[in-house]
Amino acid sequence: MIKTVKYTRDILPEEFTNDLSAQSHRFQHVEAVAREAFRRYGYREIRTPIFEHTELFARGVGQETDIVSKEMYSWTDVNNDRLTLRPENTAPVIRSYIEHKMWASSDLVKLFYIGPMFRRERGQKGRFRQFYQIGVEVLGKSDNPAIEAEVIEMIYWILDELKISDTELLVNSVGCPACRPQFNETLRRELAPLLRELCADCNRRYETNILRVLDCKQDAERTAQLTPILDLLCRECNLHFLQFRSYLDHKGIPYRVEPRLVRGLDYYTRTAFEVTSRTLGAQSALLGGGRYDGLSETLGGPPTKGFGFALGLDRFVMSLPHDLADPSRPELYIAYLGERAFAYAMTLISKLRRQGIACVMDFEQRSLRSAMKLADKLKVAKVLIVGDNELDQGQLILRDMRSGEQQLLTEDELLRFFHGQK
Protein backbone atom coordinates (compact mmCIF):
# COMPACT_ATOMS: atom_id res chain seq x y z
CA MET A 1 0.00 0.00 0.00
CA ILE A 2 1.27 3.45 -0.88
CA LYS A 3 0.94 5.74 2.11
CA THR A 4 1.47 9.40 2.89
CA VAL A 5 5.08 10.46 3.08
CA LYS A 6 6.53 10.19 6.57
CA TYR A 7 5.30 12.95 8.92
CA THR A 8 2.75 14.18 6.41
CA ARG A 9 -0.95 13.44 6.66
CA ASP A 10 -4.34 13.69 5.03
CA ILE A 11 -6.88 16.20 6.30
CA LEU A 12 -10.21 14.38 5.91
CA PRO A 13 -13.98 14.84 6.10
CA GLU A 14 -15.10 14.00 9.64
CA GLU A 15 -16.83 10.77 8.61
CA PHE A 16 -13.49 9.22 7.70
CA THR A 17 -11.49 9.98 10.82
CA ASN A 18 -12.02 10.24 14.55
CA ASP A 19 -8.92 12.36 14.85
CA LEU A 20 -10.24 15.83 15.61
CA SER A 21 -6.92 17.35 14.64
CA ALA A 22 -7.25 16.05 11.08
CA GLN A 23 -10.83 16.94 10.16
CA SER A 24 -11.19 19.31 7.24
CA HIS A 25 -14.20 21.22 8.54
CA ARG A 26 -12.17 22.28 11.57
CA PHE A 27 -9.52 23.72 9.27
CA GLN A 28 -12.25 25.47 7.29
CA HIS A 29 -13.61 27.02 10.44
CA VAL A 30 -10.29 28.55 11.50
CA GLU A 31 -9.76 29.82 7.97
CA ALA A 32 -13.23 31.37 7.84
CA VAL A 33 -12.79 33.18 11.16
CA ALA A 34 -9.35 34.42 10.16
CA ARG A 35 -10.66 35.70 6.81
CA GLU A 36 -13.41 37.58 8.61
CA ALA A 37 -10.84 39.16 10.92
CA PHE A 38 -8.72 40.18 7.94
CA ARG A 39 -11.75 41.68 6.23
CA ARG A 40 -12.56 43.77 9.29
CA TYR A 41 -8.99 44.95 9.76
CA GLY A 42 -8.33 45.75 6.12
CA TYR A 43 -5.97 42.98 5.04
CA ARG A 44 -5.78 41.84 1.41
CA GLU A 45 -5.02 38.29 0.35
CA ILE A 46 -1.80 37.38 -1.38
CA ARG A 47 -1.02 33.95 -2.83
CA THR A 48 2.59 33.31 -3.67
CA PRO A 49 4.01 30.12 -5.22
CA ILE A 50 4.78 27.29 -2.84
CA PHE A 51 8.27 27.07 -4.28
CA GLU A 52 10.80 29.82 -4.76
CA HIS A 53 14.45 30.33 -5.58
CA THR A 54 16.51 28.85 -2.76
CA GLU A 55 18.43 32.08 -2.52
CA LEU A 56 15.33 33.90 -1.28
CA PHE A 57 15.30 31.88 1.94
CA ALA A 58 19.07 31.70 2.28
CA ARG A 59 19.23 35.50 2.28
CA GLY A 60 15.89 36.27 3.89
CA VAL A 61 15.62 33.74 6.68
CA GLY A 62 19.36 33.43 7.26
CA GLN A 63 21.95 30.91 6.19
CA GLU A 64 22.76 29.92 9.77
CA THR A 65 19.21 29.26 10.96
CA ASP A 66 18.05 25.70 11.55
CA ILE A 67 15.41 26.12 8.89
CA VAL A 68 17.83 26.97 6.12
CA SER A 69 20.78 24.90 7.23
CA LYS A 70 18.97 21.58 7.62
CA GLU A 71 15.19 21.68 7.16
CA MET A 72 14.51 22.82 3.60
CA TYR A 73 13.21 20.70 0.76
CA SER A 74 15.46 21.88 -2.05
CA TRP A 75 16.35 20.56 -5.47
CA THR A 76 18.06 21.56 -8.65
CA ASP A 77 15.64 21.90 -11.54
CA VAL A 78 16.49 20.60 -15.03
CA ASN A 79 17.67 24.05 -16.07
CA ASN A 80 19.94 24.18 -13.00
CA ASP A 81 17.71 26.56 -11.02
CA ARG A 82 18.10 26.01 -7.27
CA LEU A 83 14.54 25.76 -5.94
CA THR A 84 13.00 25.24 -2.51
CA LEU A 85 9.55 24.39 -1.12
CA ARG A 86 8.74 27.38 1.08
CA PRO A 87 9.54 26.75 4.78
CA GLU A 88 7.88 30.05 5.76
CA ASN A 89 6.12 32.83 3.92
CA THR A 90 7.45 36.16 5.13
CA ALA A 91 10.39 36.19 2.74
CA PRO A 92 8.18 35.30 -0.27
CA VAL A 93 5.70 38.06 0.62
CA ILE A 94 8.52 40.61 0.87
CA ARG A 95 9.86 39.32 -2.44
CA SER A 96 6.46 39.94 -3.99
CA TYR A 97 6.20 43.37 -2.34
CA ILE A 98 9.47 44.31 -3.98
CA GLU A 99 8.80 42.60 -7.30
CA HIS A 100 5.47 44.36 -7.78
CA LYS A 101 6.70 47.69 -6.39
CA MET A 102 3.86 47.79 -3.90
CA TRP A 103 5.61 50.54 -1.95
CA ALA A 104 4.95 52.87 -4.89
CA SER A 105 1.17 52.65 -4.63
CA SER A 106 0.69 52.69 -0.89
CA ASP A 107 2.46 53.82 2.26
CA LEU A 108 1.05 50.96 4.25
CA VAL A 109 0.46 47.54 2.69
CA LYS A 110 -1.45 44.97 4.75
CA LEU A 111 -1.40 41.44 3.37
CA PHE A 112 -2.52 38.02 4.55
CA TYR A 113 -1.88 34.51 3.29
CA ILE A 114 -3.12 31.00 3.99
CA GLY A 115 -1.30 27.93 2.83
CA PRO A 116 1.08 25.03 3.36
CA MET A 117 4.72 25.31 4.41
CA PHE A 118 7.34 22.59 4.30
CA ARG A 119 10.13 21.76 6.71
CA ARG A 120 12.07 18.53 6.89
CA GLU A 121 11.74 18.06 10.66
CA ARG A 122 11.13 15.04 12.83
CA GLY A 123 7.40 14.69 13.46
CA GLN A 124 5.91 15.32 16.86
CA LYS A 125 2.63 16.34 18.42
CA GLY A 126 1.60 19.44 16.49
CA ARG A 127 4.53 19.29 14.09
CA PHE A 128 4.46 18.01 10.54
CA ARG A 129 6.63 18.23 7.45
CA GLN A 130 3.78 19.83 5.56
CA PHE A 131 1.96 22.19 7.87
CA TYR A 132 -0.38 25.09 7.37
CA GLN A 133 0.09 28.69 8.31
CA ILE A 134 -2.12 31.73 8.24
CA GLY A 135 -0.16 34.93 8.47
CA VAL A 136 -0.16 38.65 7.92
CA GLU A 137 2.52 41.16 6.99
CA VAL A 138 2.26 44.92 7.47
CA LEU A 139 4.74 46.69 5.22
CA GLY A 140 5.52 50.32 4.61
CA LYS A 141 7.11 53.46 5.91
CA SER A 142 5.87 53.35 9.47
CA ASP A 143 7.21 51.33 12.38
CA ASN A 144 4.69 52.77 14.80
CA PRO A 145 4.15 50.30 17.64
CA ALA A 146 0.43 51.00 17.35
CA ILE A 147 0.55 48.76 14.28
CA GLU A 148 1.84 45.97 16.49
CA ALA A 149 -0.84 46.50 19.09
CA GLU A 150 -3.55 46.46 16.43
CA VAL A 151 -2.27 43.17 15.02
CA ILE A 152 -2.27 41.62 18.46
CA GLU A 153 -5.77 42.91 19.13
CA MET A 154 -6.86 41.19 15.92
CA ILE A 155 -5.20 37.98 17.06
CA TYR A 156 -7.18 38.12 20.28
CA TRP A 157 -10.38 38.61 18.33
CA ILE A 158 -9.59 35.46 16.35
CA LEU A 159 -8.78 33.47 19.50
CA ASP A 160 -11.99 34.61 21.18
CA GLU A 161 -14.10 33.90 18.14
CA LEU A 162 -12.63 30.41 17.91
CA LYS A 163 -13.16 29.88 21.65
CA ILE A 164 -9.52 29.00 22.17
CA SER A 165 -8.71 29.57 25.82
CA ASP A 166 -5.81 28.81 28.13
CA THR A 167 -3.47 30.95 26.08
CA GLU A 168 -0.75 33.36 27.08
CA LEU A 169 0.81 36.23 25.17
CA LEU A 170 4.56 36.57 25.59
CA VAL A 171 6.34 39.69 24.38
CA ASN A 172 9.95 40.74 24.19
CA SER A 173 12.29 42.99 22.27
CA VAL A 174 15.33 41.58 20.53
CA GLY A 175 16.87 44.95 19.68
CA CYS A 176 18.03 46.32 16.38
CA PRO A 177 21.23 46.22 14.32
CA ALA A 178 22.45 49.16 16.37
CA CYS A 179 22.23 47.60 19.81
CA ARG A 180 22.25 43.87 19.21
CA PRO A 181 26.01 43.56 18.64
CA GLN A 182 26.54 45.26 21.97
CA PHE A 183 24.32 43.06 24.04
CA ASN A 184 25.56 39.99 22.22
CA GLU A 185 28.99 41.06 23.35
CA THR A 186 27.84 41.63 26.90
CA LEU A 187 26.20 38.23 26.95
CA ARG A 188 29.33 36.61 25.59
CA ARG A 189 31.44 38.20 28.27
CA GLU A 190 29.09 37.29 31.12
CA LEU A 191 28.60 33.75 29.92
CA ALA A 192 32.23 32.91 29.27
CA PRO A 193 33.07 32.03 32.89
CA LEU A 194 29.87 30.01 33.22
CA LEU A 195 30.37 27.87 30.15
CA ARG A 196 31.72 24.84 32.04
CA GLU A 197 28.59 24.71 34.17
CA LEU A 198 26.18 25.00 31.27
CA CYS A 199 24.69 22.11 29.34
CA ALA A 200 26.14 20.85 26.06
CA ASP A 201 23.42 22.51 24.03
CA CYS A 202 24.17 25.87 25.57
CA ASN A 203 27.84 25.51 24.82
CA ARG A 204 26.87 24.99 21.20
CA ARG A 205 24.45 27.91 21.28
CA TYR A 206 27.18 30.11 22.70
CA GLU A 207 28.82 29.87 19.31
CA THR A 208 25.83 29.62 16.95
CA ASN A 209 23.09 31.80 18.45
CA ILE A 210 24.01 33.17 21.82
CA LEU A 211 20.59 34.66 22.51
CA ARG A 212 19.16 31.15 22.60
CA VAL A 213 21.12 30.37 25.75
CA LEU A 214 18.56 32.53 27.54
CA ASP A 215 15.85 30.21 26.32
CA CYS A 216 17.34 27.05 27.86
CA LYS A 217 15.18 25.36 30.50
CA GLN A 218 17.99 23.35 32.04
CA ASP A 219 20.21 26.29 32.72
CA ALA A 220 17.47 28.73 33.63
CA GLU A 221 18.80 29.12 37.16
CA ARG A 222 22.28 30.10 36.08
CA THR A 223 21.27 32.41 33.25
CA ALA A 224 18.78 34.23 35.46
CA GLN A 225 21.61 36.23 37.04
CA LEU A 226 22.75 37.65 33.70
CA THR A 227 22.00 41.24 32.80
CA PRO A 228 18.47 41.17 31.33
CA ILE A 229 18.50 41.75 27.60
CA LEU A 230 15.92 44.49 27.99
CA ASP A 231 18.41 46.56 30.02
CA LEU A 232 20.80 46.48 27.11
CA LEU A 233 18.51 47.87 24.44
CA CYS A 234 19.42 51.15 22.83
CA ARG A 235 17.36 54.25 23.58
CA GLU A 236 15.18 53.93 20.50
CA CYS A 237 14.45 50.24 20.95
CA ASN A 238 13.67 50.75 24.59
CA LEU A 239 11.25 53.57 23.80
CA HIS A 240 9.63 51.52 21.06
CA PHE A 241 9.08 48.61 23.42
CA LEU A 242 7.63 50.82 26.16
CA GLN A 243 5.23 52.40 23.68
CA PHE A 244 4.20 49.01 22.39
CA ARG A 245 3.43 47.89 25.92
CA SER A 246 1.48 51.02 26.72
CA TYR A 247 -0.71 50.43 23.67
CA LEU A 248 -1.40 46.88 24.83
CA ASP A 249 -2.26 48.22 28.27
CA HIS A 250 -4.49 50.82 26.69
CA LYS A 251 -6.38 48.13 24.80
CA GLY A 252 -6.62 46.00 27.93
CA ILE A 253 -4.69 43.14 26.39
CA PRO A 254 -2.94 40.98 29.00
CA TYR A 255 0.62 39.86 28.31
CA ARG A 256 3.78 38.75 30.01
CA VAL A 257 7.19 40.22 29.27
CA GLU A 258 9.42 37.25 28.61
CA PRO A 259 13.05 38.32 28.26
CA ARG A 260 13.93 34.77 27.25
CA LEU A 261 11.70 34.84 24.20
CA VAL A 262 14.01 34.77 21.20
CA ARG A 263 12.83 34.02 17.71
CA GLY A 264 14.76 31.55 15.59
CA LEU A 265 14.74 33.45 12.34
CA ASP A 266 17.45 35.99 11.63
CA TYR A 267 15.27 38.76 10.31
CA TYR A 268 13.53 39.75 13.53
CA THR A 269 14.18 43.14 15.11
CA ARG A 270 12.70 44.84 18.14
CA THR A 271 9.28 43.45 19.05
CA ALA A 272 8.99 39.68 19.17
CA PHE A 273 5.93 37.87 20.46
CA GLU A 274 4.37 34.48 20.79
CA VAL A 275 1.06 33.06 21.93
CA THR A 276 1.33 29.73 23.68
CA SER A 277 -1.28 27.25 24.79
CA ARG A 278 -1.15 24.94 27.77
CA THR A 279 -3.07 22.26 25.95
CA LEU A 280 -0.65 21.60 23.11
CA GLY A 281 2.14 19.50 24.58
CA ALA A 282 5.79 20.20 23.93
CA GLN A 283 5.20 22.33 20.84
CA SER A 284 3.20 24.91 22.72
CA ALA A 285 3.50 27.86 20.32
CA LEU A 286 0.17 28.60 18.68
CA LEU A 287 1.54 31.52 16.76
CA GLY A 288 4.55 33.78 16.65
CA GLY A 289 5.76 36.89 14.99
CA GLY A 290 7.50 40.18 15.28
CA ARG A 291 9.13 43.10 13.56
CA TYR A 292 11.60 42.71 10.69
CA ASP A 293 12.66 46.17 9.63
CA GLY A 294 15.70 45.29 7.55
CA LEU A 295 14.33 42.40 5.55
CA SER A 296 13.33 44.33 2.44
CA GLU A 297 16.82 45.78 2.07
CA THR A 298 18.35 42.36 2.63
CA LEU A 299 16.35 41.13 -0.32
CA GLY A 300 17.32 44.04 -2.54
CA GLY A 301 14.25 46.18 -1.94
CA PRO A 302 13.77 49.74 -0.71
CA PRO A 303 14.06 50.55 3.01
CA THR A 304 10.84 49.21 4.48
CA LYS A 305 9.45 48.62 7.93
CA GLY A 306 7.73 45.31 8.47
CA PHE A 307 5.71 43.57 11.13
CA GLY A 308 3.83 40.31 10.97
CA PHE A 309 2.98 36.96 12.45
CA ALA A 310 2.12 33.45 11.39
CA LEU A 311 -0.25 31.14 13.18
CA GLY A 312 -0.01 27.38 13.06
CA LEU A 313 -3.28 26.22 11.56
CA ASP A 314 -2.66 22.61 12.62
CA ARG A 315 -2.13 23.75 16.20
CA PHE A 316 -5.18 25.99 16.15
CA VAL A 317 -7.25 23.05 15.01
CA MET A 318 -5.95 21.01 17.96
CA SER A 319 -6.94 23.78 20.35
CA LEU A 320 -10.48 24.19 19.07
CA PRO A 321 -13.41 23.02 21.21
CA HIS A 322 -14.09 19.32 20.65
CA ASP A 323 -17.76 19.68 19.77
CA LEU A 324 -17.47 21.90 16.71
CA ALA A 325 -20.21 20.93 14.26
CA ASP A 326 -19.57 20.52 10.56
CA PRO A 327 -21.84 23.01 8.75
CA SER A 328 -21.04 21.61 5.32
CA ARG A 329 -23.16 18.48 5.75
CA PRO A 330 -26.07 18.14 3.28
CA GLU A 331 -29.40 19.42 4.61
CA LEU A 332 -31.72 17.33 2.51
CA TYR A 333 -31.77 13.77 1.22
CA ILE A 334 -34.13 12.79 -1.57
CA ALA A 335 -35.54 9.26 -1.29
CA TYR A 336 -37.30 8.08 -4.42
CA LEU A 337 -39.18 4.89 -5.24
CA GLY A 338 -39.21 3.53 -8.75
CA GLU A 339 -38.01 4.65 -12.17
CA ARG A 340 -40.56 7.40 -12.64
CA ALA A 341 -39.72 8.98 -9.30
CA PHE A 342 -36.01 8.66 -10.06
CA ALA A 343 -36.37 10.72 -13.24
CA TYR A 344 -38.42 13.30 -11.35
CA ALA A 345 -35.94 13.43 -8.46
CA MET A 346 -33.08 14.06 -10.89
CA THR A 347 -34.63 17.27 -12.17
CA LEU A 348 -35.98 18.38 -8.80
CA ILE A 349 -32.60 18.08 -7.13
CA SER A 350 -31.09 20.37 -9.76
CA LYS A 351 -33.68 23.02 -9.00
CA LEU A 352 -33.01 22.77 -5.28
CA ARG A 353 -29.28 23.02 -5.75
CA ARG A 354 -29.69 26.09 -7.95
CA GLN A 355 -31.54 27.62 -5.02
CA GLY A 356 -28.53 26.97 -2.83
CA ILE A 357 -29.82 23.94 -0.95
CA ALA A 358 -27.21 21.32 -0.08
CA CYS A 359 -28.97 18.13 -1.06
CA VAL A 360 -28.02 14.62 -2.09
CA MET A 361 -29.64 11.50 -3.49
CA ASP A 362 -28.46 7.98 -4.08
CA PHE A 363 -28.29 6.47 -7.55
CA GLU A 364 -29.29 2.90 -6.77
CA GLN A 365 -32.88 1.71 -6.65
CA ARG A 366 -33.37 0.78 -3.02
CA SER A 367 -36.11 0.20 -0.53
CA LEU A 368 -37.46 3.19 1.32
CA ARG A 369 -36.19 1.59 4.47
CA SER A 370 -32.61 1.41 3.29
CA ALA A 371 -32.89 4.91 1.82
CA MET A 372 -33.97 6.17 5.25
CA LYS A 373 -31.05 4.39 6.86
CA LEU A 374 -28.71 6.08 4.44
CA ALA A 375 -30.25 9.47 5.13
CA ASP A 376 -29.89 8.86 8.84
CA LYS A 377 -26.23 8.03 8.45
CA LEU A 378 -25.68 11.23 6.49
CA LYS A 379 -27.22 13.16 9.42
CA VAL A 380 -29.38 15.25 7.10
CA ALA A 381 -32.03 17.41 8.75
CA LYS A 382 -34.77 16.54 6.29
CA VAL A 383 -35.72 13.82 3.84
CA LEU A 384 -37.93 14.29 0.81
CA ILE A 385 -39.92 11.19 -0.09
CA VAL A 386 -41.25 10.78 -3.59
CA GLY A 387 -42.85 7.69 -5.15
CA ASP A 388 -45.69 6.92 -7.54
CA ASN A 389 -48.34 7.92 -4.99
CA GLU A 390 -46.79 11.36 -4.52
CA LEU A 391 -46.38 11.93 -8.23
CA ASP A 392 -49.99 10.94 -8.89
CA GLN A 393 -51.28 13.28 -6.19
CA GLY A 394 -48.82 16.08 -6.94
CA GLN A 395 -47.79 16.20 -3.28
CA LEU A 396 -44.34 15.38 -1.91
CA ILE A 397 -43.57 14.20 1.60
CA LEU A 398 -41.06 16.22 3.59
CA ARG A 399 -39.92 14.47 6.73
CA ASP A 400 -38.12 16.18 9.58
CA MET A 401 -35.55 13.67 10.81
CA ARG A 402 -35.35 15.12 14.27
CA SER A 403 -39.01 15.19 15.19
CA GLY A 404 -40.23 12.59 12.72
CA GLU A 405 -43.00 14.93 11.63
CA GLN A 406 -44.02 14.83 7.99
CA GLN A 407 -45.84 17.33 5.81
CA LEU A 408 -47.31 17.23 2.34
CA LEU A 409 -46.10 19.88 -0.10
CA THR A 410 -46.40 20.61 -3.77
CA GLU A 411 -43.14 21.18 -5.60
CA ASP A 412 -43.71 24.94 -5.60
CA GLU A 413 -44.36 24.93 -1.88
CA LEU A 414 -41.21 22.92 -1.33
CA LEU A 415 -39.06 25.29 -3.32
CA ARG A 416 -40.57 28.24 -1.47
CA PHE A 417 -40.07 26.50 1.87
CA PHE A 418 -36.33 26.19 1.31
CA HIS A 419 -36.13 29.58 -0.32
CA GLY A 420 -37.53 31.13 2.84
CA GLN A 421 -34.95 29.31 4.90
CA LYS A 422 -32.03 30.82 3.08
Next chain:
RNA sequence: GCGAGCAUAGCUCAGCUGGUGAGAGCGCCUGACUGUGGAUCAGGAGGUCGCGGGUUCGAUCCCCGCUGCUCGCCCCA
Protein backbone atom coordinates in the same frame (compact mmCIF):
# COMPACT_ATOMS: atom_id res chain seq x y z
C1' G B 1 20.22 14.57 13.53
C1' C B 2 19.55 12.15 18.81
C1' G B 3 16.46 9.39 22.57
C1' A B 4 12.22 6.52 24.41
C1' G B 5 7.62 3.84 23.86
C1' C B 6 4.29 1.24 20.77
C1' A B 7 2.71 -2.08 16.33
C1' U B 8 -3.54 -7.96 16.93
C1' A B 9 -10.36 -6.73 12.39
C1' G B 10 -12.32 -0.29 9.30
C1' C B 11 -11.75 2.13 14.72
C1' U B 12 -10.53 1.42 20.19
C1' C B 13 -8.31 -2.50 22.41
C1' A B 14 -8.13 -7.67 25.28
C1' G B 15 -5.20 -12.04 24.58
C1' C B 16 -3.38 -14.18 32.02
C1' U B 17 4.87 -16.55 33.14
C1' G B 18 5.11 -19.43 24.77
C1' G B 19 0.58 -24.79 24.55
C1' U B 20 -5.42 -27.68 20.72
C1' G B 21 -9.95 -23.74 17.41
C1' A B 22 -7.51 -15.63 16.88
C1' G B 23 -11.44 -12.58 20.55
C1' A B 24 -14.65 -8.14 22.52
C1' G B 25 -16.97 -3.38 21.95
C1' C B 26 -18.00 0.09 18.25
C1' G B 27 -18.60 0.46 12.94
C1' C B 28 -20.18 -2.09 8.30
C1' C B 29 -23.76 -5.55 5.50
C1' U B 30 -28.47 -8.54 5.69
C1' G B 31 -33.05 -9.87 7.89
C1' A B 32 -37.23 -9.56 11.62
C1' C B 33 -40.12 -4.53 9.28
C1' U B 34 -43.98 -5.30 0.46
C1' G B 35 -43.38 2.68 0.92
C1' U B 36 -40.41 5.29 6.54
C1' G B 37 -34.13 6.10 9.89
C1' G B 38 -32.48 6.20 15.10
C1' A B 39 -33.94 1.52 19.67
C1' U B 40 -34.10 -3.99 20.12
C1' C B 41 -33.17 -8.92 18.44
C1' A B 42 -31.00 -12.64 15.03
C1' G B 43 -27.44 -13.60 11.43
C1' G B 44 -23.07 -12.25 8.26
C1' A B 45 -18.61 -10.29 6.04
C1' G B 46 -13.88 -8.69 7.54
C1' G B 47 -7.23 -10.67 10.22
C1' U B 48 -0.33 -12.92 6.00
C1' C B 49 -1.40 -11.05 14.78
C1' G B 50 3.67 -4.62 10.75
C1' C B 51 7.91 -7.17 7.69
C1' G B 52 12.27 -10.51 7.84
C1' G B 53 15.23 -13.77 10.55
C1' G B 54 16.37 -16.61 15.17
C1' U B 55 15.34 -19.71 19.77
C1' U B 56 11.78 -23.81 20.63
C1' C B 57 8.50 -30.01 19.81
C1' G B 58 5.44 -25.52 19.39
C1' A B 59 5.82 -18.12 18.83
C1' U B 60 0.60 -12.97 18.62
C1' C B 61 3.67 -13.78 23.22
C1' C B 62 10.92 -14.59 23.98
C1' C B 63 15.61 -12.55 21.09
C1' C B 64 17.80 -9.69 16.83
C1' G B 65 17.24 -6.62 12.51
C1' C B 66 14.10 -3.59 9.44
C1' U B 67 9.87 -0.49 8.59
C1' G B 68 6.06 2.48 10.39
C1' C B 69 3.60 5.30 14.13
C1' U B 70 3.68 8.09 18.68
C1' C B 71 6.00 11.12 22.21
C1' G B 72 10.30 13.83 23.83
C1' C B 73 15.28 16.59 22.62
C1' C B 74 16.93 20.22 19.06
C1' C B 75 14.07 23.93 16.67
C1' C B 76 9.79 26.03 15.31
C1' A B 77 3.84 27.45 13.77
